[in-house]
Amino acid sequence: MKHRQTDTPAAVVAPEEPSRLAELVELPRPLYGSTHSLPNRAIVEPHDHPWAQLSHALRGTQRVETETGHFLAPPGRAVWVPAGMRHAVTCSPGTLMRSLYIEPAAMLRPRPECEVIVVSPLLRELIQAFSELPVRYDDAGADGRLVGVLLDRLAVAEQAGLMLPWPEDPRLGDICRQLQEKPADRSSIEDHACRLGVSGRTLSRWFLHQTGLTFRQWRQRCRVLASIPALERGERVTDAALGSGYESMSAFIAAFQEQLGATPKDFFSSDY
Structure with a gap:
């Protein structure tokens, strides 16, 4: 199995933004994520945030734990965590991650449950293209239209079923x-x-x-x-x-x- 090697570990925070997600009062745009990132650092302590999170591994395997289930995502799959849900993240050694953070109102169709979804080739490429945009992308222009397609594909992404009820x-x-x-x-x-x-x-x-x-x-x-x-x-x-x-x-x-x-x-x- 081949892996894309163009990405840096655990992705969410760009240099011009606060160095920790917890420091953000609000997202700079409805969809937030970047290839500029901190070293891969899974947050093993239970935590939550006011935004939905899509987290997937480009290499390795990550596990997201909530009060009701444990969710496993190898490459080609991602874990969707709804806004406000407490969760913890662990990763296998050498994992390269990317996370996107999304204002709940931006989703075209709500996904109220934590779940593992399939990252289709199209969704993967949309995420890759989005990660190369500036943090404060032009949401009224072509960048905003790309985000709209990404969110549309995310709303209809297939469930992968990689979870253990807890x-x-x-x-x-x-x-x-x-x-x-x-x-x-x-x-x-x-x-x-x-x-x-x-x-x-x-x-x-x-x-x-x-x-x-x-x-x-x-x-x-x-x-x-x-x-x-x-x-x-x-x-x-x-x-x-x-x-x-x-x-x-x-x-x-x-x-x-x-x-x-x-x-x-x-x-x-x-x-x-």
């Missing part, structure tokens, strides 16, 4: 965090239930109620998503499968296709 109950959250950190862990739901002092049936019911997924479904999605950073780095499918808890490559490919609608090869086939 439970409210901290006990379930601890189990989910353990599965994320060690996707190859083979502890059964009965094992986890025993540690909590409840029955496996009770824990299954809690899991389904709070995540919308059974324990098995949640763990399978967790394992598939855990394999994506390794696959994005170019590791062998067999190694990614074993590292994420699958005993055979065929079982892994079947689970990957079930969750993401494509084989690992097809998922990473786009020239991004």
Whole structure:
């Protein structure tokens, strides 16, 4: 898989603007972003801002965590964070990011939920073209028309489904965090239930109620998503499968296709 190398890390703040996004009282234009940027610096502490955010990795993989879900975006995908939503961002080593910040009123169609979207070739090129504009672009001229097309394409961008619903109950959250950190862990739901002092049936019911997924479904999605950073780095499918808890490559490919609608090869086939 090829990557564009014309971009600098984690992108939002131009030299003529404040050095930190938090210092901004308002965006200089309805859409804000630049190739001029600070060193890549994911904000791991929960935070929010009054603007919507589109954040995607040009190389590497980023994860955005909210109170209700964890969202994974490899190249070719981006995380949409609505205005005012608390979130934290972590990245795999060597990640190159770009973020756009958008006044909510500028969106042609609201996207009220945090979600992972597909960055189509057209949307990618529009973002690239926009990043070369001055921060205070002419919103009444050609630059403003380019922004209008970008926002239009963003409004209709396809969802990618790369998310794990997160439970409210901290006990379930601890189990989910353990599965994320060690996707190859083979502890059964009965094992986890025993540690909590409840029955496996009770824990299954809690899991389904709070995540919308059974324990098995949640763990399978967790394992598939855990394999994506390794696959994005170019590791062998067999190694990614074993590292994420699958005993055979065929079982892994079947689970990957079930969750993401494509084989690992097809998922990473786009020239991004």
